Amino acid sequence: METDVAIVGAGAAGIAAARRLRSLGLAHVLLEAGTRVGGRAWTRRLASGRFDAGAAWLHDAERNPLVPLATAAGVALHHAAFHERRLHLGARWATPAELAAFDRAAGRFDATARAACAVRDLPLAEAVAGLDDPFLPTLLYFESCLIAAADPARLSAHDWRDNALLGTNLSPERGVGALLAPLAPRDVVLRAAVTRISGRGPVALETTNGTLRARAAILTVSAGVLQAGAIRFAPALPARWQEALASLPMGLLSKIVLTPRAGAPPPLRAGSVARRRLAPGEPGMFFHIGPLGARHVVGFFGGPVAWEAADPRAAEAFARAEWRRLFGTTADAIFARAAATAWGTDPLFRGAYAYALPGGAAARAVLAEPEAGLILAGEAVRVDGLAGTVGGAWLAGEAAAAHAVRWLRRA
Secondary structure (H helix, E strand, O other): OEEEEEEEOOEHHHHHHHHHHHHOOOOEEEEOOOOOOEOOOOEEEEOOEEEEOOOOOEOOHHHOOHHHHHHHOOOOEEEOOOOOEEEEOOOOEOOHHHHHHHHHHHHHHHHHHHHHHOOOOOEHHHHOOOOOOOOHHHHHHHHHHHHOOOOOOOOEHHHHHHOOOOOOOEEEOOOHHHHHHHHOOOOOEOOOOEEEEEOOOOEEEEEOOEEEEEEEEEEOOOHHHHHOOOOEEEOOOOHHHHHHHHOOOEEOEEEEEEEEOOOOOOOOOOOOEEEEOOOOOOOOOEEEEOHHHOOOEEEEEEOHHHHHOOOHHHHHHHHHHHHHHHHOOOHHHHEEEEEEOOOOOOOOOOOOEEOOOOOOOOHHHHHHOOEOOEEEOOHHHOOOOOOOOHHHHHHHHHHHHHHHHHHHHHO
C-alpha cells in the first residue's frame, strides 16, 4: 500500500494532522496501535458517570485550538472553577484567612522560582529552596508532581516557567476525550502497530498489518515510546533527536476513581476539591469531588509516588489512606470500589507527558525540527507554552502536516 503521508498515532496530534491533510486533498493513512482513538485524551463511561482518564481540561482557552472546534460542534464548555476549596492542616480544615495565606504563598512561590531561573536553569526544588513558608512543600508537590508530573529535583525550572498555563481552563461537558473522538477521521486503521520505519522520505513503515510506503511520515507517538525503542529505525534516529529525547523523560500523573456506595455520598458537594498541607518531601493526593457531574471522587497523584504506586492495588491503598487523613479513620468506608489509570505501564504511552530535565528545556525545539520527510509531533515538541497539553498536541499535528506539505512539494 502507498500514500503521500503516513501518520503514526491517532491521538490529538495525529487527528489534527489527518484533518489538515484531508482539507488539502492529500492522500494519507492514520495508523493507531491501540483499539481506540484519542490517545491520552480518553473519556471512560463508568456506572458512576463519565471519567476523563487522561486530559481533563482545555488549558489556556484563549488560544487553545480545541475551544473553537468545541463551540462549532455545539459542545458546552464550563469554567474549571471549583465549588469549594478545602485544605487540611493536620487537625482541622484551613479557615478562609488561611486559604488566603496559601494563595499569597503561591504568589511568592511563583515569583521566587521565576527570579531564580532567570539566572540559570535549576531544578525547580532548588529554585524555591530559599522560600521560608510552611506551604512550600504543598506548593512544590502541586507545581511539579501534579502539574508537570515530575520529580521537583529533576524538573527544569525553565520548562516549568515556559509551560505555566496561566490562561483560562475550560471543561467540555462530556469530557475531553469525548470531544476529541468525533473529530477523528472514520478511516483510522486500528490495531496497526508500527514496528520499523525505514528511510527519511520516502519511508517504509512495517506494521502488524503489513508494510505501508509513504512519501513522508508524521510520528505522534509519545516521547516514552521513542525512548523505549518500541519502533526501530533504519537509519537510526538522528543524534540531535536522540540527545533531545534523553532530556525529555516521561512524567506520570495518575488518577484513581473512588465510587461511593449507594446512599453514601462524599462529604463535600460536587465540584469541590480537597487536599492537605504536606511535610517536606511528602507525597499527597488532590481530590476532585464529582467532576463532569459524576457521583465518584477522582484522586490525582503524580511524580515519583505515581511511579511507585503504578499497581492498581497500591494506588487504591494510597488513595484510601489519604482520604482517611482528610475525613477520618473510617471515612473511606463509603467507597465501594476503585479504578486507577495505567499510563505508566501501558506500552503505547509509557507515561503521561514529557518534562525537561534541568538544562534541557531547549530539547523540545530540537524535536520540532523535522528530519527531511520524517516529522515528530505531539505535546513534547511544543515550544509555545502548551507542552503537556492536548491543545499543544493538536497544534503540533497541524504544524507537522504543514511541513509534510512543504516536503512533498520539494521532493
